[in-house]
Amino acid sequence: MHSAAASPPTFSPAETLTEITTLLSPLLTSSLSTKHFTSRWQVIRTNLSSLSSHLSHLSNLSHNSLLDSLLSNVLSTLRLIETLATKCTDDVLTAGKLLTQSDLDIAIGSISKHVDDLDLLVRSGMLQQSSAIVLIEPGIGAGLVELGFYVRDVFARLQIGGIEFKDKAMDSLIQVLKKDEKAGSVVAKEGNVRYLVCLLDYNVDDSLREKVVLAVALLASACEESRKCVFEEGALGPLLRIIESNSVLLSERAVMAVEAITVDPDNAWAVLAYGGVSVLIDVCRYGSIVAQSHALGAITNVALIEEIRICLREEGGVGCIVTLLSSVPAKAANCISVLASVDEDCRDLILQEKGLQALLHLLDELSDLVVLEHVLRAIYSLSSMDTVRLLSLSSSFVIHLSEFIKNGNLVLQHLAVSLLADLSMMSERNKQNIAGCMCYLVKFMETVKPGGLQEVATQSLVLLLTVKSNRKYLIGDDESVMRLVQMLDPKTESVPKKFPVAVISAIMAGGSNGCRKKLVASGACRYLQNLAEMEVAGAKKLLQKLSGNRLKSILSSTWRE
Structure with missing residues (x-):
């Protein structure tokens, strides 16, 4: 039986610092006298000198929880180095060579980290104030200087502190990124984003990793500067690996970050390089609805790259996207719209997978105007000679278009027209x-x-006016007739004259005397005469139809002269 080792004495921060400085001087001397592993001792000696220099900034020591923990760790490392120095000054190395070498490497890693942490602590400005575990957030409208100090403080805690400090630091970082739109840019400049990205791959508990992934996602979404910083520090690869983890929440947050990173088209190629297309397709197949939504967003962002579209086709991604119309309609429809508009092969696959029918079904199911915009845009992207017949013969689709024209927002109206x-x-x-x-x-x-709205509105009217009852309906609407006549006025420069000429010609195509009289009474002939003189296409012929033989003869005589 071995008796339990006595616990090391507990020192106050000032006493710990005194112990450290007392140990440093003899350690620097003994490091010169070592007879084994001299190259490693040279590295240790360099770090001890740097440590001594940093400790000189701590002469006016105030209570700082982060520093207290760091000093305690420094003292433990120095005691290990003291033990190793004693072993390595003997002529014969009594301890195992490999074990001693391993211990020296551990000591080098520890002392190097302590030096880096002290350097960070000094530069952050945290030593000028007391530091509790929980940070006080800057107020709303805080200036860049205050926000910068806060961010440096957060990252110092994140890098130096133990698990409790790291956890609270991540909470603080997430909150400031959510609340202050300036925070993303400040973090990119003042924070250590590389360290944050490294935590994605570190062996930390799931709770902390979830916060790290969320912070990276928020940072990637905050602004162009922070998104670029996250990408350049290498976040995409670790995020794609995390997506494949068993944690639903981790996967959701990681794919959200990937979607944000890929908003920048310059980053899209990297998804292909990391094998991310297959990962995103798998999320679309097996992920939660939240993860599927972000995966669809990421695929949409990178879909302009031909090699990525080839992967989508070859790995069954297109059909998978079509199936998601029922559960994630807005994102799936938007993705279909992009794929169909830039890639004929993808468009054909979408049609083969009954994508058009699924989109038409959504028109009957949905009421959200924003989602309907995506659905209608996808239908428009799929429109071709092959699909016009199906769409033309669908009474429900035609009626939906009419309702969107009458009641939709401007984007929806433009798409419908x-x-x-x-x-x-x-x-x-x-x-x-x-x-x-x-x-x-x-x-x-x-x-x-x-x-383009004026042109398609004209084309739609000309199409509808091929029906006699529709011509009668429109000519009976006094307001519409007056609008059409006013559009003929050369002073109405916002409307190309070929458009009202085309619509009024369509009204007159049936030769209705009632239509003619209504248009003449509304003053159409006066404007048409001006347009005929300006040689606007169709104006002369339309004027002749409206005016009858007497005016036709007068005009002919005038033009001959």
Whole structure:
């Protein structure tokens, strides 16, 4: 039986510092007298000299929990070095050579870390104030100087402190990144992001790693500067490895960070280099809904790279994305939209996987306008000669478009009008069913932004006006007629004249005398005469239709002269 070893005496911080300085001088001397492993002792001697220099800054020692812990560790390391120095000054090495060599390497690693930690502590400015375990956060609107000090303090605790300090430091870092939009930039400049990234791979408990991953994700999302910093410090590889871990929360936070990093298109290639496409596809197959949402976002971010799209096709990723329309509709639809718009092979695969039908089904199920924007954009990206027939014959789809035109936001309206303009095979019944949206289309003809809306609104109106009842409906709407006539006015420069000319020509295509009289009474002829003189395409012919033979003869005589 061995008796328990006596516990080392407990010193106050000042007493610990005295013990350290008392040990340092003889250790520096004895390191010169060692007879074994002299190269290692040279490294130790250099570190002891650096340690002595840093300790000189601690003459006015104030209570600092972080420093107290560090000094205690320094003293333990110096006692180990003292023991090793005694062994290595003997002519014959009595202890095992390999064991002594290993102990020296441990001592070198420890003393080097202590020197680095003391250097960090001195530079951080923490020694000028008392330091509790829990940090006091800067107030709302804190300046950059105050925020910078706080960030340096957080990272000093993170790097030097034990598990309790690290845990509280991570809480503080996460909170400041969530609350202060300036924090991301300050952390990139003042914090040790490389150390934070290293913690992703360190053997720390899951609770701390979850916080580290969340902090990295928040940092990558904060601003371009912090996102670049996270990527350049090598976070992507460890994050992709963490995604494959068994922890659901770790995986969710890691893939959230990957999505944030890949927002920068310059970082997309690295996903391919690290084998990240397969990882993201697996998340789409087997991950939680939260993880799947972020994985879809990351895939969307990197989808412009052809090699990544090839991987998606070859590994079944496209079909997997289509299946997620039911559970993660916004992200899945957005991903489909990007893939279909840049890659014909991906578009064909999406159609083979019944992606268009799934998107059409979502129109019946969803009410969120933002999600509907993504769905409609995906349908638009899939539109082609092959799909126009299916879309044109779908009465429910046509009615949905009409409702979006009447009640949607501007983005949704623009998408709906663009789709409607392409439905050349729409039945007469479907055209009649959506006559009520024509007055909105007339208003869109006056809308300069977004670009292209005037043109597709015109095309949609011309398409709907091929039906007699729709022509009668529109000409009966006095406000729409007045808008169309005002658009003919050369002074209305915001509207290209070919658009109202095309719509009024479509109204007159049936030769209705009632339509003619309504347009003439509204003053259309006066503006058309100006447009005819300006040689606007179709204006002369339309004027002749509206004016009848007498005015036609007068104009012909005028033009001959």
